Amino acid sequence: MGSRSRQWRRRRRFTRALVVLVALFVSTTRVETTAASTSVPSAPTWPSAVPGNAQATVTWTAPANNGSTITGYVITTYVGTNALAAQPYNSAATTETVTGLTNATTYTFKI
Numbered sequence: 001m002g003s004r005s006r007q008w009r010r011r012r013r014f015t016r017a018l019v020v021l022v023a024l025f026v027s028t029t030r031v032e033t034t035a036a037s038t039s040v041p042s043a044p045t046w047p048s049a050v051p052g053n054a055q056a057t058v059t060w061t062a063p064a065n066n067g068s069t070i071t072g073y074v075i076t077t078y079v080g081t082n083a084l085a086a087q088p089y090n091s092a093a094t095t096e097t098v099t100g101l102t103n104a105t106t107y108t109f110k111i
Contacts, residue, residue, distance in 0.1 A: 039066045044073070044094070044111045055099045058109050062094050077101070078108040 042063035049056045058075060072090040075098055076083050089096045101107060 039068065041065045041068050041070055047109065047111055049098075049107070049109055052097075054101050054103055055097055056101060056107060056109070057095060057097050058111070059095045060111050062092070073111055076110040078110065079105060083110075 044060040044063050047058065047060040049058045062070065070092045072088060072092065073096070074086050074088045075096060076086040077098055078084065087098065098107075098109065
């Protein structure tokens with residue numbers, strides 16, 4: 001019985017050490033987050049478009065940025081209610097030329 005008793009004690013110590021290590025790992029895992037101090041910009045206003053040859057020059061008034069830097073806009077072109085491919089413009093400019101249009105077609109633009 002003496003040898004079985006020693007084996008049991010070794011297993012017991014190993015089990016306790018394993019449980020303690022796992023508990024330490026779990027208890028020291030933390031995730032910290034901070035709230036953003038800014039919010040998203042408002043939507044652009046007063047959009048308009050001037051037709052050209054297979055293109056349109058689209059202009060708008062820049063929105064309030066609400067503390068965020070405006071780095072660009074996305075213009076989505078519509079024929080009726082069908083959206084065509086959205087085109088990103090990586091500029092804070094408030095005038096962009098949309099190309100690839102078909103003459104004598106009515107388009108709507110969403111900024």
